[in-house]
Amino acid sequence: MNGTPHNHPPLAVRISSSTEDLAVLDPLLAAASAAVGDVPALLDLAETAEAAAPKPGAGRTAFLWELLASVTAVDVAAGRVLEPHLDAAAILDQAAGFTDIRFKGVWGVFAAEAAGLHLTAEPAGGGVRLYGSKPWCSLAAQLDHAVLTAHTEDGGRAAFAVDLHARGVSFADPEWTSRGLREVPSGTVHFDGVPAVPLGGPGWYYRRPGFAWGGMGVAACWLGGAVAVARGYRESLLKSADAGREPDQIALAHLGEIDRTLTALTSYLAQTASRIDAGDLPGGQAWSEALRVRGHVAAAAERIQALVSQNLGPAPLAFDEAYGKRMADLALYIRQHHAMRDDAQLGALTLKGDHRW
Known part of the structure; x- marks a missing residue:
């Protein structure tokens, strides 16, 4: 029950871009696949990806998130290395009026x-x-x-x-x-x-809209990890069917729940990215939206992990290195989300009137 489909190249995670646009990520995803477990190679990958990554809020935010999600779907650790490097590049770009530091190295x-x-x-x-x-x-x-x-x-x-x-x-x-x-x-x-x-001076780091954009970029990585878990689950059901064991109703119901969860998430991220690029999330509204995005993605990823783990049982955790690595990597990465404490922060903002309903 290997979580990585055999004899298939890594697939991009689509939020809103066309298949043709996502095809430009193929070499990067192949490099990520070859770099799994190799930290120097992952650091090199981050530098390579920076050249292809648009800045958040500059008109192609959805593609930036697709890049982050797609690399993380190949290997969660690769996404974990890539995301802060791209975030630092964005921060320095946003601070261009305060400094002329040249972005080089990792x-x-x-x-x-x-x-x-x-x-x-x-x-x-x-x-x-x-x-x-x-x-x-x-x-x-x-x-x-x-x-x-x-x-x-x-x-x-x-x-x-x-x-x-x-x-x-x-x-x-x-x-x-x-x-x-x-x-x-x-x-x-x-x-x-x-x-x-x-x-940027005192407080600038937290006041800038880019702080929220970066938080949503992390969520895009969590999404990629969840997609990888979902893809591995579907692959395991297909392999079992090929071997003569058709999935039962519970296995199919869980796959259906996973599908509608991921479909809703990608639609929400596409809408949010479009609002960012249109300047429709100014000031504090950007952080409220970041809390919503991060909360939705974290909860969905944990739910998908639970469904898949329940269905596949202990065997892949015990004997499938790729599956076990992915599940452990994603579980730790998601803990950057503060769960109910972040919901409490969102609730306080909602109480002040920062909502759309």
Whole structure:
């Protein structure tokens, strides 16, 4: 019951683009398939993909999400490596009025916080230097640069670009024991007087519409992982039928639920991408929509994983490496969603009147 169809090239995930337009992704998806488990190759893939990826909000947001979803459908870890690199490129593009940093090498985005760890940005000699520690920095020791957030003198937080090869940067052992995303360990990075370039000033990172767009890009990756699980399930039913075991009503009902779930999701993402490109999601409305998109996709992906796991039972988890990797990778990746806490945030915005109903 291998989750990857045999003798078939990787397929793109369609949100709204034509089949002909999606065909340009074929070489990228073939490269992603060849790079599974190979971190240097995945990092090279991220640089290659950046040249083909449109910026969010620039008229082809749906295609950007299709690219992210399609790569993740090939390998969840590949999508996990690709997404922050493209997000960093978009952030620097949005900050063009504040900096002229050239985007080169492989980038990460580190904006998480953790108890007991604190990163501050302090003025120094006409510039800014970073002091302290930043948690949840995926693949930091293998990246070239990062966009990260740090606390400022005014008590807020701001975004900065930093060279991860600079003197004063050190990497703690991630002590990564996860069974999911094994090749993408996240650990703590320490900064001791490291020069950094401000991006947009205090609060800009969170106020810009691109913050919401980036959050929806992550959801596009989750969608790709869910599509991969669904495709693997359909393939397993077809293989069983070829062997003389036709799927029963429950197996077919679950496949039907998966189909209508994914069809609804892709339609919703297509509509949302179109609204972004049309400028129909200004300011705070963009973040409300991001919470809706992320909540819908995360819940759907978890539901699809549950349905498939119930139907296929323990065998593929125990004996099918590709299936087990995909399920573990996606389960961990989705945990970037904060579930009911994000719904509570959306509820607070809805209470203030930010809704369409």
